[in-house]
Structures are given as C-alpha cells and as structure tokens.
Amino acid sequence: MDALLELIAVRHGESVANAAFAEAAREGREDVGITSRDADVPLSPLGERQSVALGRWVAGRPDHPDLVVCSPYRRARQTSDAVLDALVAARGGPELSVDERLRDRDLGVLEMLTLPAIVQRFPDEDARRRRQGMLYWRPAGGESMMDVALRVRAFLADLRREPTRRVLLVTHDAVVLMLRYVVERLTEDDLGDIAPVLNAGVTRWTLHNGRLRLAAYNDTGHLA
Numbered sequence: 703m704d705a706l707l708e709l710i711a712v713r714h715g716e717s718v719a720n721a722a723f724a725e726a727a728r729e730g731r732e733d734v735g736i737t738s739r740d741a742d743v744p745l746s747p748l749g750e751r752q753s754v755a756l757g758r759w760v761a762g763r764p765d766h767p768d769l770v771v772c773s774p775y776r777r778a779r780q781t782s783d784a785v786l787d788a789l790v791a792a793r794g795g796p797e798l799s800v801d802e803r804l805r806d807r808d809l810g811v812l813e814m815l816t817l818p819a820i821v822q823r824f825p826d827e828d829a830r831r832r833r834q835g836m837l838y839w840r841p842a843g844g845e846s847m848m849d850v851a852l853r854v855r856a857f858l859a860d861l862r863r864e865p866t867r868r869v870l871l872v873t874h875d876a877v878v879l880m881l882r883y884v885v886e887r888l889t890e891d892d893l894g895d896i897a898p899v900l901n902a903g904v905t906r907w908t909l910h911n912g913r914l915r916l917a918a919y920n921d922t923g924h925l926a
Contacts, residue, residue, distance in 0.1 A: 757788030810843025
C-alpha cells in the first residue's frame with residue numbers, strides 16, 4: 703500500500719523564458735534573446751503573480767502539506783518561496799527540501815533554442831527527434847524523457863520511505879509528465895494524448911484502494 707495520502711505537483715509560474723518563447727512563436731522569430739543558463743532563468747512578473755495565487759490556494763486548503771520539495775532551478779525556488787510565505791502566514795510552514803532530481807529536463811546543445819532554430823541549425827537532431835519519439839530522443843549533451851522518468855522513480859522510492867503523508871512538489875513540465883507516466887503506469891501513446899503542463903497548474907493524486915490515483919490535472923482555477 704502506498705504510504706502517501708496525497709501528492710501534489712505544480713509547475714513553476716511563468717518564467718522569463720516561457721514568455722520569450724511564446725513571443726518568438728507569435729512573431730516567427732528563431733532567437734528568444736536569453737543567454738543565461740536555464741537553471742538561472744527567473745519568473746516573469748506574471749509568474750510572480752501566479753506564484754502568489756498558488757500560495758494562497760495551498761494555504762487555504764484544509765490539509766496542508768507535511769513537506770514541500772522543490773527543484774533547485776531559480777524559477778521553481780521563487781515559486782516555492784511564495785507558497786511557503788503563504789503557509790507560514792496561515793499557520794506555520796512545513797519542512798522545505800530541495801532535490802535536484804526535480805530539475806527540468808536538460809536539452810544539452812539545444813538549450814534555449816526554438817523548434818524552428820533546431821530544424822535550421824541541427825537538422826540531424828530534428829530527424830532523430832522525429833524518428834525516436836518523445837520518450838526516447840536524447841539531444842546531444844542532454845536527457846531523454848525516459849532519463850527524467852528514471853530520476854522521478856528514484857525520487858518517489860525515497861519519498862515513500864519517509865513518514866510524510868501529504869507532499870507538495872514544485873517542479874517543471876517534463877517532471878510533471880513523467881510523474882504521471884510513473885505513478886499512473888501510462889504508455890507512450892497515453893502521454894501523446896495529454897495536454898501540455900500549464901504554468902502554476904496543479905496536478906494532484908490521492909490515495910484510493912492502496913494506490914495513488916489522479917484527482918486533478920492542470921488545474922488553474924486558483925489563478926482566476
């Protein structure tokens with residue numbers, strides 16, 4: 703039987719890179735104009751507001767998390783800080799842990815490149831991406847989604863050995879998808895039918911008949 707009563711995974715609020723990629727797509731540009739490491743990308747002003755709203759939602763629930771675990775990336779840390787501020791103001795904050803296994807997928811040489819830029823500058827990588835599929839394609843110097851799934855499995859195995867009952871994860875879209883893949887025992891075809899993970903979106907699993915079952919995916923009602 704699973705030891706967890708509830709597992710909540712949230713994607714960080716909108717980052718400066720998220721906004722830049724969306725703008726580049728609208729304008730048909732290949733360059734997003736970001737030169738910093740992916741790990742150092744901060745939240746956008748909208749992402750900061752989303753994180754505050756997320757914190758209000760978490761603090762307003764009757765059952766607070768026993769543990770908050772966060773990716774080490776700057777945008778995730780900023781999001782978790784907003785959540786913890788709200789929890790402390792409400793009734794005292796839970797324990798915070800930073801775990802590098804919750805970091806975003808490493809795209810290697812393709813970091814901060816739009817898809818048109820990848821097609822133009824790395825046509826061989828693009829051909830491998832289309833041939834190998836979303837789970838198994840590993841860009842040069844980076845990770846495949848299956849690599850992310852392996853660290854997610856290891857993280858969950860460690861988490862289930864802890865006495866915590868309700869856990870909140872602040873992480874990234876790739877990790878949320880692979881959590882669904884692992885926890886729900888999905889297939890590659892199943893993943894292809896799942897909508898993209900939204901910024902500050904809540905995905906939640908609750909214990910039912912000894913197993914964690916999906917209760918919500920991509921819930922952004924708290925942002926309204």
